[in-house]
Amino acid sequence: MSSPIAGETPLAATDRLFFGGQHSQLDRDAAERIMAKSLAGADDGELYLEYRESEAISLDDGVIRSAGFNTSLGFGLRAVAGEAAGYGHAGELSEDALKRAGATVSAVTAGHSGTSAEPPHASNARLYSDANPLAAMEFAKRTGLLADIDAYARGKDARVRQVMASIAGEWQAVQILRPDGVRVGDIRPLVRLNVAVVVEANGRRETGSYGTGGRFDYGHVTSDAVWRGAVDEALRQALVNLESVPAPAGEMPVVLGPGWPGILLHEAIGHGLEGDFNRKKTSAFAELLGKRIASPEVTVIDDGTLPDRRGSLTVDDEGTPTNRTVLIEDGVLVGYLQDRLNARLMGMRPTGNGRRQSYAHAPMPRMTNTIMLGGRHSRDEMIGTVKRGLYAVNFGGGQVDITSGKFVFSASEAYLIEDGRVTAPVKGATLIGNGPDALTKVEMVGDDMALDPGIGTCGKNGQGVPVGVGQPTLKLSGLTVGGTAA
Secondary structure, three states: OOOOOOOOOHHHHHHHHHOOOOOOEOOHHHHHHHHHHHOOOOOEEEEEEEEEEEEEEEEEOOEEEEEEEEEEEEEEEEEEEOOEEEEEEEOOOEHHHHHHHHHHHHHHHOOOOOOOOOOOOOOOOOOOOOOOOOOOOOHHHHHHHHHHHHHHHHHHOOOEEEEEEEEEEEEEEEEEEOOOOOEEEEEEEEEEEEEEEEEEEOOEEEEEEEEEEEOOOOHHHHOHHHHHHHHHHHHHHHHHHHOOEEOOOEEEEEEEOOOOOHHHHHHHHHHHHEHHHHHOOOOOOOOOOOOEOOOOOOOEEEEOOOOOOOOOOOEOOOOOEOOEEEEEEOOEEOOOEOOHHHHHHHOOOOOOOEEOOOOOOOOEEOOOEEEEOOOOEOHHHHHHOOOEEEEEEEEEEEEEOOOOOEEEEEEEEEEEEEOOEEEEEEEOOEEEEEHHHHHHOEEEEEOOOEEOOOOEEEEEOOEEEEEEEEEOOEEEEEEEEEOOOO
8 A cells, every 4th residue: 555645644545455455355334333333332442543564674695585475454342341352353354253253252242231441532743754754765776775885894804604684564554443433543654674693703703683663664764873872883793792701690789781781671571561461460579659669860661652663553553542651650650551341440541551562462551762861971981880790781592480579681781890990792692581670679770761773572472572672870789690601
C-alpha cells in the first residue's frame, strides 16, 4: 500500500486500507455491527485491524546471505468479561471471518451483563512520520549500503576478519474500533541497522557490535555519518575486547554506563512493575505501592511519547494514548504500567501500555521507553569512590525471574576499576542479583542520562515488541559478578 495522501489523517488513511480496499472485503458498517453483537454484555473489548510490510536484508563476509520481504493483513477481536477474555483472529478481512471470530469470543460473555468500560480519550499528537520506509529507498541502494559497510570496516583495520551487517524496516498500519463508536488509527514506521565486526590478532578473535534505529525512514540510518559511526563503534568494541583479561568474580561495587545498560533496569525492574504481574501478586513488587523501594536519588519513568523513538507509540494497541508514566519517584513506588483489563480490575487508570505483537495476539501491559532520570554526580566522581570493582558499559543477553526478581546479565564490554581508576578491559563478566535488592544498592546517580541507540526488543509470553531504555551512569554498592579469572 502507498503512504497516506498528504494531509490525510491516520484514521482516514486506514479507512481506505481496511474497508473496501485492495486487500479487504470488509464493510465498515458490517464490521461495527458484528463487533457490537459479539461484545454485547462485555466489560470491554475491541476490533483490531492491522496491515504490515516488513523486510530484512543481511550481509556476511561481503555476500548477501538473506533477503526477505513479508506482508500481513488481519484482525483480532476481543471480548472481556471480568477477568476472562475471549480472542479470535484471522489473516483476512471479511464478514465471514469476523462472524466466526465473533461466535468464538462471545462465549466468554454468556450470562454476563457487564457495563462497557469508559473508552480511551483523545490521542497524542503524531510522534513519527507516516512515510513508508520500504517505499522511500530503492532496494539496490539498501544492499549497496551493506557492501559499503563491509568495505569500510575492512579498510579501517587490517585485523578485521569478518563483517556482518543487516538492515531491516517495517511499515505498520492499525485501526482500533470499539463498540461505543470510538475509532483510532495509527501508522508506524520502524527501521534498524546492525553491524558486527570480528577482529583477530596473535591467534585470538573477538567481536564488537553496534546497532541503531527508530520510528523514521531509512535515511536516518543510511547517512554516511550514521553507518560509518556504527562501524567505528563496532570495531572499537572488538579491539577493546582483544585486550581484555578474564573477569574477576565475587561481590563488588559496580558502575553501570549510561544508555543501553538501562536494559538491566528494563528486565530486572520494569517487568515487575507491569500491571498483570502485580494484580496477580506474582511480582516481587506486588503490594509495595506507596512504599520506599530505592534510594531517594532514583526516579524511573516509562515514556511512550518521545518522538521517533523505537518504543514510542501515538496510541497503544487498545487505542489509549501513551503517557509519561512515573513508576518510581524519589525512591518511592508510585505507579504500575497498565493496559485496560488490569487497570479496570485494580481500580486504576490505563497508562497506554496495552501492547501486542500483531493482530494474532491479545494485548497485555508492556513497557515502551523505560528510563531512569539523571541525578547530580559525574562519572569520574562515581569511579573515584571505588577501590576495586567493575565498570560495565555494554550488555549482551540476560534473563530475569519476575516472581523473585532474580536476574543474570552478561556484559559485552566491561572494565576493572582499581583505586578509583578505570583500568583493564575484562571478558566474561556476568552480573547476578535481585531487582528489588539492586534498587536499594543504588548509591549514586549520574548527570549524564542517555537513551539507547534504538535496538531494543522485549519478549513476554511469546510476544516481541520494540522498546527503548535509558539511564545515566549509576553506582551500585555491590552486585555479584560472575567471572572467568582463575
